Amino acid sequence: MRQRLSLSLYLNYFVHGIGLIILAQNMESLGKLWQTPLATVSYVISGVGIGRLIAYLILGALSDRYGRKNFIFLGMGCYCIFFLGMLVAPNIQVAYLLAIVAGIANSALDSGTYTTFVELGGSESASNVLIKAFMSLGEFILPLLVASLENNSLWFGWSFIFAALVLIINFFLLLPLKFPKANQTQSAMLGTWKGLSKAKKIIITVALALYGYTSMALMILFTQWITMYATEVLHMGNIASHFLLSLYSIGSISGVLIMFWLLHKHFSELTLLVYLNAAALISLAIICFIHITWLTHLAAFIFGLTAASGIMQVGLNTFLKLYPRTKGLITGIFFTFGSFASFTIPVVTGWLSQKSVAAALEFDLLIGSASLILVVIVRIALGHQKTLASSRRTVSLLDKIIVRLLVRRFKAVKTIGLLKEEVKVPVLDSKREEKVKANVAANCSDQKIVPYLQEIYGTIMASSRKYQEDKRQNND
Ligand SMILES: O=C(O)C(=O)C[C@]1(C(=O)O)C=C[C@@H](O)C=C1
Structure with a gap:
């Protein structure tokens, strides 16, 4: 059941990946449909950003109250209206409204899905990072679909209908599935805020919200300017310049898979964020300052591998763990900051590019540095978090060592047993x-637990005696 639910939630994000680029990929056909120039179609795309900005906070907060499932259905419904409506939109005004509906769809899906994955428990960060992988899959498949429709002289609208159909099928798959209870404090998150001063809580909250902006801005800015930077500043050819973006995408998909694996291995999320943001910043600096072709290629790949590996999702996850009772609202706040980035970065960099394209890309260094500083602040302020899950990991690790030591102790006990048998001494030696x-008491650094440890040693020695006696009886 849990797997079926996860799969359906991921399928929505495959369609969302398509939704993200379907307008840009069909600009010419849509321009013809509405009899408008390309620039106007591009203006319609900005409606998606407006929709997100309006909807995230409201829908996020509402999803805490009215259930995740309803909001996922709302998102799917809005996306269907968007995909099918665009094909019959009579004019640019209606198209703009539909773009806003797509933004609302995006917000509704996010506020219902990210929260559900956390509520499902388990390796929730890993699940939320996989959302990014399914988005990338949609973004990868749509251009191929659009190109093959074009090559076969088929109607461009089929790609829109395909996306709507997947959603309709998924609606029926999701309908009978049960969702976990919303906003229950997960046992694995108990104690996360414990022992933190109010000032620290405020610092962490503000830093994570701002990280919603920087982590999104870091990727958007790069994808918007890297091709032009390669042609104008690095004087690369047309294909080589576009190839940089492909390397970034390949890096991104590989990065998501590596991130998924690392999170499954229970790597510390915040430590990962610090390393990945640092690596993204270094690769960006290489692209900006060291103009050697092969190094630029490698750096573009590494930038995708790190900056687009789902570090935004991991940031959100940390945020959600800190506010387990208002996850929808927190998702809304985080993505509102993200939407604000998709709105402001094109404006700021557009203005910077009037000076030079290099200045536009170099602005990403500033964003990357801010991102790194923010995760370092959160990492330091939160310190080493002692959650139920992390404490259990420590216990498991220590048990592994203790068992190894006990095996060695039993080997020594076996030898003692054989030696005692030779000289006909009884197994029990109370003295x-x-x-x-007494040795246990002397070696123990915490006197309060001495009686417990002595009790454990009583059991260990009773087992040792039994082991020695069994060996005697069996003559081995
Ligand atoms: O030292 C011994 O004589 C042992 O056999 C070992 C051991 C032990 O486990 O430490 C076991 C049984 C004896 O009663 C005393 C100690």
């Missing part, structure tokens, strides 16, 4: 046992 318990 020696008293001495062992």
Whole structure:
């Protein structure tokens, strides 16, 4: 059941990946449909950003109250209206409204899905990072679909209908599935805020919200300017310049898979964020300052591998863990900051590019530095988090070591047993046992737990005796 639910949630994001670029990929056909120039179609795309900006906060907060499933259905419904409506939109005004509906769809899906994955428990960060992988899959497949429709002289609208159909099928798959209860404090998150001063809580909250902006801005700015930077500043050819973006995409998909694996291995999320943001910044600096072709290629790949590996999703996840009772609202706040980035970055960099394209890309260094500083602040302020899950990991690790040591102890006990047998001495040696318990007390740094440890040693020695006696009886 849980797997079916996850799969359906991911399928929505495959369609969302298509939705993200379907207008840009069909600009010419849509321009003809509405009899408008390309620039006007591009203006319609900005409606998606407006929709997101309006909807995130409201829908996020509402999803805490009215259930995740309803909001996922709302998102799917809005996306269907967008995909099918665009094909019959009579004019640019209606198209703009539909673009806003797509933005609302995006917000509704996000506020219902990211929260559900956290509520499903388990390796929730890894799940939320996989959302990014499904988006990339949609973004990868749509251009191929559009190109093959074009090559076969088929109607461009089929790609829109394909996306709507997947959503309709998914609606029926999702309908019977049960969702986990919303906003239950997950046991794995207990104690996350414990022991933090109010000032620290405010600092962490503000830093994570701002990270919603910087982590989104870092990617958007790069994808918007890298091709032009390569042609104008690095004097690369047309194909080589476009290839940089492909390398970034390949890096991104690989990065998401690596991130998924690392999170499954229970790597510390915040430590990962610090390393990945640092690596993204270094690769960006290489592209900006060291103009050697092969190095630029490698750096573009590494930038995708790090900056677009789902570090935004991991940031959101940390944020959600801190506010387990208002996850929808937190998702809304985080993505509102992200939407604000998709709105302001094109404006700021457009203005900077009037000076030079290099200045536009170099602005990403500033964003990357801010991102790194923010995750370092959160990392330091939160310190080493002692959650139920992390403490259990520590216990498991220590148990592994203890078992190894006990195996060695039993080997020594076996030898003692054989030696005692040779000289016909009984197995039980009460004096020696008293001495062992006294040693435990002497070696223990916390006197309060001495009686517990001595009790454990009583059991260990009883088992040792039994082991020695069994060996005697079996003559081995
Ligand atoms: O030292 C011994 O004589 C042992 O056999 C080992 C050991 C122990 O586990 O430490 C086990 C049984 C004895 O009663 C005392 C100690």
